[in-house]
Every structure is written in structure tokens, then in C-alpha cells.
Amino acid sequence: MTKDSKSNLSEKEGVSQPETTSKSSANKIKLSRRKQAPTSTFIEKILAGDITFLSRAITLIESTNPKHQEKANEILNACIPYANKSIRIGITGVPGVGKSTFIEAFGKHLTGLGKKVAVLAVDPSSSINRGSILGDKTRMEQLVTDKNAFIRPSPSGTSLGGVAQKTKESILLCEAAGFDTIIVETVGVGQSETAVHAMVDFFLLLKLSGAGDELQGIKRGIIEMADSIVINKADGDNVKNAKIAKVEFNRALHLYPPKDNGWQPKVMVASALHNSGIDDIYKMISNYIQTTTESGYFQKRRNDQNKHWLFSTINDQLKNRFYNDPVIKDLLEREIKNLEAGKTTPFNAANNLLNSTNKS
Amino acid sequence: MTKDSKSNLSEKEGVSQPETTSKSSANKIKLSRRKQAPTSTFIEKILAGDITFLSRAITLIESTNPKHQEKANEILNACIPYANKSIRIGITGVPGVGKSTFIEAFGKHLTGLGKKVAVLAVDPSSSINRGSILGDKTRMEQLVTDKNAFIRPSPSGTSLGGVAQKTKESILLCEAAGFDTIIVETVGVGQSETAVHAMVDFFLLLKLSGAGDELQGIKRGIIEMADSIVINKADGDNVKNAKIAKVEFNRALHLYPPKDNGWQPKVMVASALHNSGIDDIYKMISNYIQTTTESGYFQKRRNDQNKHWLFSTINDQLKNRFYNDPVIKDLLEREIKNLEAGKTTPFNAANNLLNSTNKS
Structure with missing residues (x-):
């Protein structure tokens, strides 16, 4: 024992804590994570009708993890022609x-x-x-x-x-x-x-x-x-x-x-x-x-639907960008109060809001 | 006559053309233009129920001339409380x-x-x-x-x-x-x-x-x-x-x-x-x-309508700005062709379009 160890501030040597996960479990998790098949395997298996891989690919589509989304997009793009x-x-x-x-x-x-x-x-x-x-x-x-x-x-x-x-x-x-x-x-x-x-x-x-x-x-x-x-x-x-x-x-x-x-x-x-x-x-x-x-209506409708999804995705995103801007959020609240108090018109309020993003 | 004037390219001195408008007519037009009443007169007359000025103010609202629109807005803003x-x-x-x-x-x-x-x-x-x-x-x-x-x-x-x-x-x-x-x-x-x-x-x-x-x-x-x-x-x-x-x-x-x-x-x-x-x-x-x-529904509905006009004006304008961008116009045409050929998804196409404005 050293002199220091006699101080009230000295720490006792602790006992080693048990690991929270067993080494074998941790290895299994690492292995399964590493094991996620490459994109090419996903594509190959899906096109061969493999339901397990189809299901896993849909899980990737549904994931909010950007890496999963990227992989999902690669799989999707390869599958589109089929x-x-x-x-x-x-x-x-x-x-x-x-x-x-x-x-x-x-x-x-x-x-x-x-x-x-x-x-x-x-x-x-x-x-x-x-x-x-x-x-x-x-x-x-x-x-x-x-x-x-x-x-x-x-x-x-x-x-x-x-x-x-x-x-x-x-x-x-x-x-x-x-x-x-x-x-x-x-x-x-x-x-x-x-x-x-x-x-x-x-x-x-x-x-x-x-x-x-x-x-x-x-x-x-x-x-x-x-x-x-x-x-x-x-x-x-x-x-x-x-x-x-x-x-x-x-x-x-x-x-x-x-x-x-x-x-x-x-x-x-x-x-x-x-x-x-x-x-x-x-x-x-x-x-x-x-x-x-x-009559050709079947394909026409599918084309129309695709265009609908294209435009609605864009339009939703344009609105998201605008209304999630903190400057806009503040101003919008004020303009709505002005509207309810009869102090402005909807068109004046809209112009104020639109002009404030031009400046930023 | 100078030497130059003998050239085939020389121009004969023309006879003076009659004026297309008589001086008195032109003066009258200038006078009537100058005579447009000031904004304050418009406001005063409208609030007094003068139909002639009401009618003229609506003409200003309907005009595409930016000066008229500005004047119309001033009149409108002054009238809103009434x-x-x-x-x-x-x-x-x-x-x-x-x-x-x-x-x-x-x-x-x-x-x-x-x-x-x-x-x-x-x-x-x-x-x-x-x-x-x-x-x-x-x-x-x-x-x-x-x-x-x-x-x-x-x-x-x-x-x-x-x-x-x-x-x-x-x-x-x-x-x-x-x-x-x-x-x-x-x-x-x-x-x-x-x-x-x-x-x-x-x-x-x-x-x-x-x-x-x-x-x-x-x-x-x-x-x-x-x-x-x-x-x-x-x-x-x-x-x-x-x-x-x-x-x-x-x-x-x-x-x-x-x-x-x-x-x-x-x-x-x-x-x-x-x-x-x-x-x-x-x-x-x-x-x-x-x-x-x-029941309070009357005012609630008017408030809702004003909000509807506020948001629809903004949303229309957001779309106008986006789709009138020449870069977007070109790319949109290409992406729609890709969609119809089954080469992309609406969501991929939308992302491409949205990302291209971020860059510009």
C-alpha cells in the first residue's frame, strides 16, 4: 500500500463487473449485422421470387436509417425494369x-x-x-x-x-x-x-x-x-x-x-x-x-398515376421546406393573428411570407 | 445641294407628316391621366359609398399594371377595417x-x-x-x-x-x-x-x-x-x-x-x-x-376561408416559382419520359428535380 492510498479520497480497487452481453451473443449480433447480404444478392434473389429477400427489402424501404434507404433505392432501381x-x-x-x-x-x-x-x-x-x-x-x-x-x-x-x-x-x-x-x-x-x-x-x-x-x-x-x-x-x-x-x-x-x-x-x-x-x-x-x-386506358391511367405521385411528392416537399423554415413559422403565426383580427387580407399576408424567404 | 446628296443612297427630304393625334386630344389625354385622384380621395369616396370610385378602385385591382396594383393595395389596406x-x-x-x-x-x-x-x-x-x-x-x-x-x-x-x-x-x-x-x-x-x-x-x-x-x-x-x-x-x-x-x-x-x-x-x-x-x-x-x-360557426368559417386563401396563395406561388424555373422545365420533361418508359419511380424523379434546385 502506498501513502496516497490511505487518503480518504483514494478509491478502493473495484471488483470487475460482469459484461452486460455475453461474448458469444455479441459475436452473434456482429456476425448477423455483417451478414446483411450485398445489394446484388438482394436483387438476384428478389428477381428469382425469393420471399425472404423480398420481405427484407421492404423492411429496408420502410427503414428511416439513411443507409438502409440508400440500399433500398439501389435495389428498387434495379428492380424497376421488371x-x-x-x-x-x-x-x-x-x-x-x-x-x-x-x-x-x-x-x-x-x-x-x-x-x-x-x-x-x-x-x-x-x-x-x-x-x-x-x-x-x-x-x-x-x-x-x-x-x-x-x-x-x-x-x-x-x-x-x-x-x-x-x-x-x-x-x-x-x-x-x-x-x-x-x-x-x-x-x-x-x-x-x-x-x-x-x-x-x-x-x-x-x-x-x-x-x-x-x-x-x-x-x-x-x-x-x-x-x-x-x-x-x-x-x-x-x-x-x-x-x-x-x-x-x-x-x-x-x-x-x-x-x-x-x-x-x-x-x-x-x-x-x-x-x-x-x-x-x-x-x-x-x-x-x-x-x-x-382501349389504352389501363396504361394511360398508370402514367397519370405516376405523374400524380411525381407532382404530389414535389409539391409536398416544396411545402415542407417552406413551412418548416423557422422564420416562416414565426411570421405565419403573426399573420394568422392579423387575419383573424381583420387587419390584413390573405393575399397581403401571403406576399409578406413569400417575400421573407426571398430575403433569407 | 451637296455632292453627297447626289448619291443613289441619299434620301430625299421628306414632307412633314400630319400628327397622328391632334394636340388638343393629346392634351386632354395627358390631363385625364394626370387627373387620377389621389389614393386618399379613393378611400374617402369609397367609405362614403361612392359607386364611381368603388368601380374605379376595382378596375385598379383588376389591372396588371404594377403601379395600379400598388395603388389598389393601398386602397384595399385602408378599407379592410371597414x-x-x-x-x-x-x-x-x-x-x-x-x-x-x-x-x-x-x-x-x-x-x-x-x-x-x-x-x-x-x-x-x-x-x-x-x-x-x-x-x-x-x-x-x-x-x-x-x-x-x-x-x-x-x-x-x-x-x-x-x-x-x-x-x-x-x-x-x-x-x-x-x-x-x-x-x-x-x-x-x-x-x-x-x-x-x-x-x-x-x-x-x-x-x-x-x-x-x-x-x-x-x-x-x-x-x-x-x-x-x-x-x-x-x-x-x-x-x-x-x-x-x-x-x-x-x-x-x-x-x-x-x-x-x-x-x-x-x-x-x-x-x-x-x-x-x-x-x-x-x-x-x-x-x-x-x-x-x-353558434360561432359563421366567424369560424370566415376565419377558415381566410386561412384557406392564405395557404392556397402561398402554395400556388411556391409551385409557380419551382415549375417556371427553366432548369426544372427541362429536367421535368426528361423525368416524365423516363417515368413513361418505366425507367424510374415517381419518387426518384421527384428527388432528382428537388435536388437540382438546391444546387442552383
Whole structure:
């Protein structure tokens, strides 16, 4: 013992602490991190239809880590030439309408015809824990074990734009992996139906038949978007109600001007539970796809959708840049107060705000 | 004569040309230009309800001359504290529905009640010659000679945004000049109904009754905007049809969810030609104004509208700046070609475009 060690300030020699992770565990983690396959392997595997790599690539798309995003973009760009060769079907309906049961029956019907079916979801309310729809794959027990089906829950995210972009990119990867039918499900929170409508070729609205008043409570704009309304759970005592609902929906649809492709939206009746009506629905969709492909509308719509996404991405970003500027944030608050006090016009206020960014 | 003047290239001395304008005319023009009243006179006269100066100020608002715009802004800013104290009513309907006759009958009814009525119009299709609606004031013979009425045709312009902004500013001037009821008419070209709906307190859709199928051909979204549907020309043999139409419109309106202020849009029947139903329509509107004023919705809606105009002006301008950049124009064209050829995604293309402005 030295003299110093006798001081009250001296420290006792400590006992060595146990490591928080075992060396073997740490090595395993390091190994698995190092093990992430190179981009070329991702691309090769996805184009060969490997679902594990497809799933991992979608995880990269959904990641907020810039390195992951970069890798995701490389994979995506390599896959683009092999994408776009599918039929994209959007399905919406309120909770309880039987979306999962319907998608399972519809998906099984398609795989039975030799199709490869990917089911994606857009749910901006879904939280980080992979949320409210499609989160529980057990809801589609049969489809989930079907080797020609791929089911993926909604990406999580706070903005619909972000969630929608990830889903749109995932569609392309699924197509590159050989999926020829893409189903995009949405619960219809906020504007999510509009987002899904803008990424699919055919938009299907699932409804229940009730005791009349079928059209009450349908969200504004949904009927205009629907290429078909399917009245689900048309079984047992409900068959009669479903038929009445069909008449009422048909009447309502006729109130709207015809779509720009000349298609008159069809009202169909189905029981996903008893697998009835499913084949007719697929025939109708095939008929739609054939007609619109022949008329050139199918490709035109896809081009229009791509342009829509291009412009909406740019416009959102322009606004983000502007409104997130701290100078603008302050000034905007003041100008809104002036507006509410009747001290300025919206146009004067706008000019003040726009000019203040020119100066900065 | 000099030597030079003999050259073939020499010019003969010309005869003096007569002046294109007589000196007295030129002086008169100079005088009238110099004579434009100072801004303070404009403000004073407008606040005193002088229609000539109101009209001239609106001409300044509509002018594209920067000096005029500056003067218009000064006038407008001085008038703002006296504006906003009116009821603003939007009226739309297809050509032939009898808008002019209706507005004349309605306007006369209001001036008869001691109101001061300004009638403005939004018609983005109207050309430089003061176009298609309200251009011909003889269509409202009685109202035009009424000293408590002010009728102004649509400002001309190529963009709806521009036309709408000018009309919105004109509303404020009319209010400052003491007009307590502002009627904004639109033919409903493009999105003009949406623009008018966003600047009025009450939106009225004029319709005709026909031989059934009343709802066919109504533009998408109009019914959602209407606070009332008035079936016009309910006279003579048409009375029965009008009543049938009323039932049908009422049924259709019930298909929509209630408005956020709880108001159930009313279907009314009128004959502007025979002056029947006009008083009931005004009572209904007054009732609406009273109810919404008491509930606070009236002011909330005006605040929301002002914010809407603030943000839409900014957002339009952000887009104008971006897409009018020559670098962006070139690149956009290329990226759209890539998109159509399936060589890129909308999101990649958008990022390329956005990054290219960061660099410049």
C-alpha cells in the first residue's frame, strides 16, 4: 500500500463487473449485422421470387436509417425494369365488413387459378408495432401458408404520404418478385382511400347490407372512386337484404356521371365466408382489365398515376421546406393573428411570407 | 445641294407628316391621366359609398399594371377595417337555369328591404372584353338602375386563382363601401364553384326541373357544397315537375352526411319570373346566418376561408416559382419520359428535380 492510498479520497480497487452481453451473443449480433447480404444478392434473389429477400427489402424501404434507404433505392432501381407487370386491386371497407375474410377467399381463388398474389396494406394509423390491419396474419390463416401468396402489414408512419410512398415502392418490388396480382387493403382512415385509389388499377368498395339506408354514412367521394361495390356477408338471413341493397346501390351509382373510361361501376353480392360470388368478382375485374387494356386506358391511367405521385411528392416537399423554415413559422403565426383580427387580407399576408424567404 | 446628296443612297427630304393625334386630344389625354385622384380621395369616396370610385378602385385591382396594383393595395389596406360586415351569398347554376332573372328578382327583393346589394361574378372563361356573364348588364335591367345595387362583371384572367383573388378583394371594397349583401355568381366552369364556395357564407345551387332524372349531370361535389338547392322556373306547367324534383333532391341530399355545422341543406322552389318563392329563400338564408352566427360557426368559417386563401396563395406561388424555373422545365420533361418508359419511380424523379434546385 502506498501513502496516497490511505487518503480518504483514494478509491478502493473495484471488483470487475460482469459484461452486460455475453461474448458469444455479441459475436452473434456482429456476425448477423455483417451478414446483411450485398445489394446484388438482394436483387438476384428478389428477381428469382425469393420471399425472404423480398420481405427484407421492404423492411429496408420502410427503414428511416439513411443507409438502409440508400440500399433500398439501389435495389428498387434495379428492380424497376421488371416491375409494372401486374394487376393492382385496391380494397376498402369499414371495420367489420369482413375485409380479411374477403381477401383470404379472393386470394385463395386467385392462387387456385395459378396466380401469385401479394397483399399489402395502407393504414396511416398503424403504429410502430405494425398495427391495426394485417398485423395479425392469423386473420388470413389459409392465405398466409399459401406459397403463392405474400402478405405484408401496413408500414408504420405518421404521414399518409410517407406510408403511401413506401407501399407504392413495395408494390414495385412485389411485381419484380413475380407477383402478378397485388391487393392493397385500406381501412379508410383520413385520405387513405384516395392514396390507395391513386396506386391501383381497380378500386373495390366492400359494404354490408343492413336494414335499408344503405348509403348513409358512406364517406364523401368514395362512391366516385369505386369501380365496384361488393356487398359482403350475403349469406343466411342476409341474402334478401343484400339483394335490396344491390338495387339501392345501383340506383345511387346511376346518379353519378359515367367515369372517363366509360366504365359503369358494378354492384356485386358475395359471401366470402361461403366462398360465393368470388369467382364472378374476379371475372368482372378481368373483364375491366381486358377492356381498359384494349382501349389504352389501363396504361394511360398508370402514367397519370405516376405523374400524380411525381407532382404530389414535389409539391409536398416544396411545402415542407417552406413551412418548416423557422422564420416562416414565426411570421405565419403573426399573420394568422392579423387575419383573424381583420387587419390584413390573405393575399397581403401571403406576399409578406413569400417575400421573407426571398430575403433569407 | 451637296455632292453627297447626289448619291443613289441619299434620301430625299421628306414632307412633314400630319400628327397622328391632334394636340388638343393629346392634351386632354395627358390631363385625364394626370387627373387620377389621389389614393386618399379613393378611400374617402369609397367609405362614403361612392359607386364611381368603388368601380374605379376595382378596375385598379383588376389591372396588371404594377403601379395600379400598388395603388389598389393601398386602397384595399385602408378599407379592410371597414370590410367583412356583410352576408356573402354564392349562386351557381348551368346556363339557361335563369341565374340573371333570379339574381334580379332576389336583388330587388333585398333592396326593397333596405339592403344594399353588390353583385360580382367569377368566370375564369371570361375574356378581356368582359365576357360571358354579367357582361351584358341589360340582363338585369331593373337592378342595374337601382341606386342600392352595384353590378360588376367577372374580372378577366386566364387562371381561376387570379380571377378569384380579384373577386375576393372586390368583395372587401364593396363591403367598405357599405354593401351589406354580396352576391357572387358563377357559371361553374372548371373549379370556379369551389373557388366561390370558399369566399361566401352561403352557397346556393339553382336547378331546373325536367322530366325526372334530376340528379343526372350534376357536377361532382356540387351537392356537397350547396347549402340550398333552388328549383327555378317553377311556373305554369312546370309547377308539378318542380315539386317532384324537390322530393328527389331532398332524397338525394339525405344520402350525404350532415354538414359540420349541423345544417341540413334545404330544397326550395321558386319562379324568379313571377317573383314567387323569393321571400322564402331570403328568410331561409337569414335563418342560416342567424343560427350560424349564434353558434360561432359563421366567424369560424370566415376565419377558415381566410386561412384557406392564405395557404392556397402561398402554395400556388411556391409551385409557380419551382415549375417556371427553366432548369426544372427541362429536367421535368426528361423525368416524365423516363417515368413513361418505366425507367424510374415517381419518387426518384421527384428527388432528382428537388435536388437540382438546391444546387442552383
